Each structure stands twice: as structure tokens, then as C-alpha cells.
Amino acid sequence: MFILLVGGAVGLLTELRSAAFEKAESATAGAAYLLEDNLGRALSTTDVIISRMVIVVQEHLAGRIASGELLRELASLEASLTQRGNLLVVDAKGDVVAANRPPRGGGTVNYAHRDYFTAHRNGAERVIGPMVLGTYSQAPVFTVSRRVVAPDGSFGGLVVVGVDARFFTDFYNTLGLGPSAYIGANTAGRIMLRQPHPEQYVGIPTPSNPVAAAAAVKPVGSLLVHSPVDGVDRVVSFRRLAQFNVMVSAGMAVEDILAPWRRTALIIVGAVLLVLLGLGGMALTTFRVIAREEGALASLEEMVRARTAEAELRADEARQANESKTRFLAAASHDLRQPLQAAGMFVEVLAGQVEDDPRKVKVVERLRQSIEATNSLLSTLLDVSALEAGKIKPNMVAFRVMPLLAGLVDQIEPEASAKGLAIGVVPTSLMVSSDPVLLERLLRNLLVNAVRYTETGRVLLGCRRRGDRVVIQVLDSGMGIPTDKVDAVFEDFVRLDNPAERSGSRGLGLGLGVVRRMAALLDHGLELRSVLGKGSCFGVVLPKA
Known part of the structure; x- marks a missing residue:
């Protein structure tokens, strides 16, 4: 015995130890994916703005635009940046000739010593630069720049944006990877972005970086490495942005992974x-x-x-x-989540072994549905518990709402398409004030609910102005809600009968309860209009930025 x-x-x-490392790999892979999406959109938007400014500068060099018009265009385009940064125009000598604000030290600023200036002078069209200490902001920045061609075809200077690396601090804090975790990006073998404490990594070389070596072989992956930068053993997941020659990564320290174990x-x-x-x-x-x-x-x-x-x-x-x-x-x-993850892996292994027997395939599919439903119910219960306990604190910022809405529709589209539903988003340029992470979770619950209770037609996501407020609406052509149930659907354990819903996917009726709690935490209003047999419209009312 x-x-x-x-x-x-x-x-x-x-x-349990193996499961802890598998969970860490999954968490870092998800963080790397989110960073790739976030940084990729930031670089794309910044590059478009710089390209427009290059055209304006070339018009100015040709004498078709006065200096005052040049400065007005610069101010307008800098205001369009999705993140904090300085938009500068540099002449062929390396002197800054146009900027919205003077440098902190005053005087003339010359960038001829920067690597990206030399690269543009030698013919490079676009350069994504490593993290440096910004002359204007005195903060860690990475640069995006484009070459300007003079009227005679020679090198006429460049347009550069210094993106404040601290813009990604809030994004890092929402990931919750642990006290010794990090997110980062490298370009041309040098550190471009690092969180937390980016100021500590300005100009730090990364010789023999095993993550960069792995990313050169395959675009996506995970590995256990000893960091050459800070000497910490970590599980690191990476992704390569080939369009910008940038590699992003996210890592969790082995000490943090094994602490619960x-x-x-x-x-x-x-x-x-x-x-x-x-x-x-x-x-x-x-x-x-x-x-x-x-x-x-x-x-x-x-x-x-x-x-x-x-x-x-x-x-x-x-x-x-x-x-x-x-x-x-x-x-x-027994960790509550680990057995479910293990069961899911065993089901996938079993599915591959019985694929030739239709009866066994049907049993395995029902088992998979049950595990998915259990995991969904557990996640919902944990959300309710965390909200009731007051462990979630909102981080209110101003941001453009369109990328968030488009991302949500992309996430839900496979489920909607599987049911034969059309799903879309109405384009908008509005900016709102909220916690983007919590707002995304709230809207995802509403979208999932709309797809679940809609059998034919479509689901639409959009927003409307209402004075100094914005109403984000989720509309569906589903079964609708009876008048006597409209005031009750946001309460816990209240759910409408859905004859087409699979028995294995029936929830506890907590989804809209989580929406109600998140809206209260964010101080956002909720609206609901519904016509039985026609469809429903859920609305979230929040401040316009």
C-alpha cells in the first residue's frame, strides 16, 4: 500500500507539472497572437500615415505646397495615429524641418547618426527601427520611417514616426502572464519592443537569441529557453510578421509556471x-x-x-x-481547468482512432460537445465569481471602436457560418472611452447569444451616436423575447427555451448575467428591444471619447 x-x-x-507547462504554452501562444494582431495593425496604420505625409513633403519640395500647409498636414496626420508618437520630417542633411512640438532640450535636432537615416540615404524605402531613447519624448520608442525623393530624383530626406513603447504597457497588463513574464518584438536581430519596463532594454544587444533563430526556421512556434537578455528560464511563444520583418514573442517564467504546482x-x-x-x-x-x-x-x-x-x-x-x-x-x-483540458485532448486522440466507425464517431462527438459545454459553463461561473468578488478592475482608455468590432465579428463568424447565418459589422470612425478588454468580453457574450438564438437570417454589429454617448448595438433576426421576459433575461439562471439548441450545449443562463455585471463595472448602460418572432436588439451605452 x-x-x-x-x-x-x-x-x-x-x-500536473506537464499540464502546467501545456497551459503556459497555450497562454503564451495566445498572448503572442494578440500582440501580432495589435502590433501589426499599429504598424500598418502608421505606415499608411507616413506614406501620405511623404506625398505632402514631396509636393512641398516641388514648390506646390507652402510651409504653413505642410505643418497643417503634419498636425492632422499625427492626430490620426492610433498610438502615442511624434511625426517628424527630416531633410537630406538629417535635420528635423517639421514637427508639432519642439524637442525637450531645445535647439536643432539632427538624425544623421541614426541607422535608419543611413539606410534611407542608401536607397531603403521603408525601415522599421529598433527601440531607442526618443529625442522629443525622452522615452523608449521604436521607429517607422519612409524615404522622400527630391524633385530631381535624389535623396530628399525622410518622414519618421517614433512610436512610444509605453503605449503597449496597458496591453501587457491585461494579459496576466505572471510577475516575470514579458512580451516583445525584434527586428533585424535587435530589440524593437519590450514590456514591462521598456526603458531598461534600450540599446541592449541580443546575441545568439534562440527565439529569433527558431523564428527564422518557422513562422509560429513555442520553446523553452534561457533568456540571453535577463537570464530567466521561460516558456516562449513566437510569431513572425513577414510583411514588416518583425518577430513578436511572449514568455512566462518557469518559476511563475511552477509556483501553483x-x-x-x-x-x-x-x-x-x-x-x-x-x-x-x-x-x-x-x-x-x-x-x-x-x-x-x-x-x-x-x-x-x-x-x-x-x-x-x-x-x-x-x-x-x-x-x-x-x-x-x-x-x-485537482485543478478545475486541467482535467477538462486533459479530457479534451483525450477526446481528440480518441476521435482519430474511431473515425472509421460512424457509431463510435457519433459517441465521440457527443462527448466532445459535453466537454465543450462543461468548459463554457465553468468559464462563465468563474467570470461571475471574479466579478462578484470585485477582483476585476477596469482600465478606462480612449480608443477607436472599429478594430474591436471587426475583430469580434472575425471571431464569431465561423460559428455563425456553421449555422448558415450572415454576420457583419457597420464601419465607423467613432472613438469611445472604456476598458477595451472588458468591453470586448461583454460584446462577445452578446454576439454569441445572438448567434445561439438565431436560426435564419443574420446578425449585425454596429454603433450609433447619441449626443455625447455612443450606443453599440447587436441586432439579430432570431426568435425574439416575449414581453414578459424582457426585464428578466439579464438575471442569473434565466434562459429562454430554444428548440434548435443542442441539449449538450444548454447553459446555466448566466451569459447575460455576466453582461449585466460587466456593464455595471464599466458604468455602461444596457438597452434591449425585441419583437417576438422577428428578432432582438441589445445595446451598450458608453461615453464618446
């Missing part, structure tokens, strides 16, 4: 020691009872009956104690 108990504990700890290991080891002590005590007690019984042969039958009753009572108490320890061990050693 001792060998079985110890072997079982070791096996359990090994499985070590706490679980202490609990399991303690429980095993308690069980072993209990078994040793039971054995010692039994030996003492036998010794007393051997010394009391004179009482024979009465003594035997008494001792038998006593032994049965103690055996029952021992069984109860052992069962209690077993329940404690199970409760202490």
Missing part, C-alpha cells in the same frame, strides 16, 4: 504523510490489541466478543478516516 500511495502521488504530480505538491505530500501516519497508528494499535488479547485468555468468550466489537468499531472509524483523507486529497490535487 505504501508503494501504491507514493507511486500514485508521484504520478499525479508528474501529470509547488503549492499543490506541498498539499499532496502533506496529505500522503497524514495517511501514512494514520496507517502506522492503526497498525500499532492493532498490535497492542492483539497483545492484550493474548494476555487475557482467561476471559475467553466474553472477552473475545468485547474485543471483536471494539475492533469492528475501530475498523469503521479507520475506513471513515481514510475516506475523508481520500476526499481531501482529491479536492486538493
